[in-house]
Amino acid sequence: MYNIEVDRKWQKRWEETKLYKFNRDRLDKKLYCLEMFSYPSGAKLHVGHWYNFGPTDSWARFKRLQGYEVFQPMGFDAFGLPAENYAIKTGIHPHDSTMKNIETMEKQLKEMGAMFDWDYEVITCLPEYYKWTQWMFLQLYRAGLAYRKEAPVNWCPSCQTVLANEQVIEGHCERCESEVTKKNLTQWFFKITAYAEELLEKLDVLDWPEKTKKIQKNWIGKSEGAEIEFKVENSDIAFKVFTTRADTLCGVTYVVLAPENEIVDKITTDEYRNSVEKYKEWAKKQTEIDRLSTTREKTGVFTGAYAIHPITGERVPIWIADYVLATYGTGCVMAVPGHDERDYEFAMKFNLPIVRVIDSADGSEASLPYTDYGILVNSGKYSGMKSEEARIKIVEELAKEGKGEIKVNYRLRDWLVSRQRYWGAPIPIIYCDHCGTVPVPEKDLPVLLPYNVEFTPDGESPLKKCEEFVNTTCLICGRPAKRDADTLDTFVCSSWYYLRYPDNKNSEEPFNREWINKMLPVDKYVGGAEHAAMHLLYARFFTKALRDLGYLNFDEPFLSLRHQGVILGPDGNKMSKSKGNVISPDSYISEYGSDVFRLYLMFGFAYEEGGPWSDGGIKAVARFLSRIERIAERVIELRNTKSSKQMSSAEKELNYERNRAIKEVETDTEEFHFNTAIARMMELLNALYKYEQEVENKNVEFFEDVFADLLRILSPFAPHFTEEIWEQLGYEYSIFNQSWPKWDPKALVKDEVEIAVQLNGKVKTRLMVPSSADDKEIENVVLNNEEVKEFIEGKQIVKVIVVKGRLINIVIK
Incomplete structure (x- = not known):
């Protein structure tokens, strides 16, 4: 009977025989299958980890049976804020808690029975890995793709660190729920914007979910338009606005600046300074996501200043409002309330003028705000022109006067990588009062993260208080100097880990170029859709940058991508310790074995959707395997009986079910439709039972052959169980050295x-x-x-x- 002891038996055998060791001599059949590696923030794997790793391993096993040499490594994304917060709370050092958790999770992953080749493991918090993360930083720095500047950032006063936009939920820190504010800090950035166009353009060639590609396209946010200059009245200050609708320029009745725009303080009049300062403080606490919401009520204040309209010469009031972002475009917007819904709402609220400058294409007067193209009216010499013609003509004439130019704009911002925390890769930069910014030479890497550090958060990196780390000598002039006390965003570590796996023991370079260009790109990548606009974008940027630096000969890191859904708690909420709804797989595995648990995850949920956890069907899955055991016993019994050699109608019907199952399980598994694939195998099992019970004069050899095919197609889904039955039947070890059965089109007629x-x-x-x-x-x-x-x-x-x-x-x- 199948149980956890069967799991242990075969895991030991697989390890002893090195069944899943990657054969580097079969590169012609190489298939690189990779799951997004886990963060060891908790002591154990939960159901969500299993849902990522288990079904993907089944897909990889399926490809192995099809003849591919599967490379399936595993590691840990081990730096990050949770371990540091845990240290602050408990006094346990992040290194100690992280490595203990990794040890536990390694054991659990091995008990899963996956094909992971642990010879290729990477752990990002170890010096032998982050040495090369620092090396990556230096390459980008030398190429002009890493730079330092002061910038407004999301700041959590409780966690005392910078937060990415995605880590701010409704104005609060996603971890501690403290209210987030804005803070100006001098930070390191990666110039991802240099690849904006290619990041956008290359999406179309990828086998990725359309929803994910759409998220990246929206995040990159390409707009083709023009920059138009407005001058501030009675001042030598000017600012530019970006617009895709220059044809509406004569409809501008006010302009809006982002509250953070550096010219706001310079132009605000004394009469309005107090209200402007109050509004700026309020705007600091709003998230970018909230500020860009189209359903949110518009807010803003008048600065007291006016701009001069570049065509009409009229005075246009200058307002500030939080729906304009300093980091997007120019941080300044021309407001055309007659032809923009957002501007219309703002103008209605603050009683600002609304002017019609576009009629509908048929010449009729459409209701405002009218946002389509049409015929210009109330636009001086441009009246009567079509929008498409006018938007080009206006910019051309403004360009002659030095007031405008054609421009392509992107929503994408450069990637802020500095973090004021301890548990991360140190930034390999030294600051000298005489020599300025000095990169650490590659021969001196890694810049080691010191162990003895005070973690009390006070708004600065804990490393800043570690004198033995910060105080150093300038490598150019030999005078006293300071190390950069910030650490790198953990997304930097995960932006290149897929390149390290195939050459993880290389101590001379991050990877051998010739070898890595044979092993990459990743053929199948699996992980959460929540990484669409961060990790997946950053990894693509790293690949393209390293290509341009001569290290890679491919453009994209992940040719094919699949997302798993989210397994929620039984209460329908996302699993979390604080909610007490985290489901551990351990008790189920102890009772049923890992294959029953794996099968249930794949059968009970549509893989890309997930859903609330319920164990109501797990016993049915266990019965499914028990029924297979009984058929195996019957196959062995029938070997000693007289057998028919005829292909009767009953055999033809069973053969039809066999070939249909092989064909449909193959198709469904390829597309990660595991639930329907398992349903097809259940149908084939039912057909075997029907044949066994109803046919008296059986074709025993044929019956066993069909059953063997069922075991082959089930093996990726229940590897320990099928290996055990395969052995009981006396077949040659291992079932995973067999071939995926071929289906016969003729048998399906x-x-x-x-x-x-x-x-x-x-x-x-x-x-x-x-x-x-x-x-x-x-x-x-x-x-x-x-x-x-x-x-x-x-x-x-x-x-x-x-x-x-x-x-x-x-x-x-």
């Missing part, structure tokens, strides 16, 4: 097909008819059937309707 027999539209019975029969032949077969004769005896047949392959309807009166 039935000699007979079952059709429904209806009388006046109501089903009365079902009959088998020759699949090649025409309508008249089907009618004759049915009308001459004894059961049907009883139904129609004494009745007048009005007409007979045949729907080939499905039904026959006899209309009687």
Whole structure:
């Protein structure tokens, strides 16, 4: 009987025989399958980890059976804020808690029975890994893709660190729920914007979910338009606005600056300074996501200053409002309330002028705000022009006067990578009062993270208080200097880890170029959709930058991507310790074995959707495997009996079910539709039972052959169980050295097909008819059937309707 002891038996055997070791000599059949590695913030794997790793391992096993040499490594994304917060709370050092958690999770992952080749493990918090993360930083720095500047950032006063936009939920820190504010800090950035166009353009060639590609396209946010200059009245200050609708320029009745824009303080008049300062403080606490919301009520204040309209020369009031971001475009917006819904709402609230400058294309006066293209009106010499013509003509004429230019704009901002925390890769930079910014030479890497550090958060990196770390010597002039006390965003570590796996023991370089260019790109990547606009974008940026620096000869890191859904707690909420709804797999595995648990995860949920956890069906899955065990026992018993060699109709029907199952399980597994693949195998098992119970003179050899095929197609889903049954049947070790069975198209063409027999539209019975029969032949077969004769005896047949392959309807009166 299958249980956890069977798991342990085969895990030991697989390890002893090195069954899953990657064969570097079979690169012609290489398939790099990779799951997003886990963060060891908790002591154990939960159901969510299993849902990522287990089904993906089943897909990888399926590809192995198809003849691929599967490379499937595993590691840990081990730096990050949770371990540091845990240290602050408990006094346990982040290194100690992280490495202990990794040890536990390694054990659990091995108990899963996956094909992970642990010889290729990476752990990002170890010096042998983050040495090369620092090396990556230096390459980007030398290429002009890493730079330092002061910038407004999301700041959590409790965690005392910078937060990414995605880590701010409704104005609060996602971890501690403290209210987030803005703070100006000098930070390191990666110039991801240099690749904005390629990041956008190359999405179309990737086998990725369309939703994910759309998220990246929106995040990059390409806009083709123009920059137009406005001058501040009675001042030498000017600012530019970006617009895609220069045809509406004559409809500008006010302009709006971001509250953070550096010119706000310079232009605000004394009369309005107090209200402007109050509004700026309030705006600091709003998230970018909230500020960009189209449904949120508009807010803003007048600065007291005016700009001069570049065409009409009229005075235009200058406002500040939080729906304009300093980090997007120029941080300044021309407001056309007659032809923009957002501007219209703002103008209505603050009683600002609304001017019509576009009529609909047919010349009629559409209701405002009218946002489509049309014919210009109230636009001086441009009146009567079509929008498409005017938007080009206006910019061309402004360009001659030095007031405008054609411009392509992107929503994408450069990646802020500095973090004021301890548990991360130190930034390999030294600051000297005489020599300025000095990069640490590659030969001196890694810059080691010191162990003895005070973690009390006070707004500065804990490393800043570690004198033995901060105080150093300038490598150029030899004078006293300071190390950068910030650490790198943990997304930097995960932006290149897929490149380290195949060459993880290389101590001379992050990876061997020749080898890595043979192993990459990743063929199948699996992980959460929540990483669409961060990790997945950053990894693409790293790949392209390293390509341009001569290290890679490919453009994209992940050719094919699949997302798993989220397994929620039984209460329908996201699993978290604070909610007490985290489901551990351990108790289920102890009771049922890991294969039952794996099968249930794949059968109970559509993989890309997930859903609330319920263990209501896990016993049914256990019964499914028990039924297979009973068939295996019967196969062994029948070997000693006299066997028919005929292919009767019963054998043909079973052969049809076998080939249909192979074909559909193959198709469904390829597309990660595991639940339907398992359903097909259950149908084949039912067909085996039907044959075994109903056919007296069995073709025993054929029966066993069909059962062996069932084991082969089930093996990726239940690896320990099928390995055990395979051995019991006396077959050669291992089932994973077998080939995926071929399905025969001819076997899927039935000699007979079952059709429904209806009388006046109501089903009365079902009959088998020759699949090649025409309508008249089907009618004759049915009308001459004894059961049907009883139904129609004494009745007048009005007409007979045949729907080939499905039904026959006899209309009687």
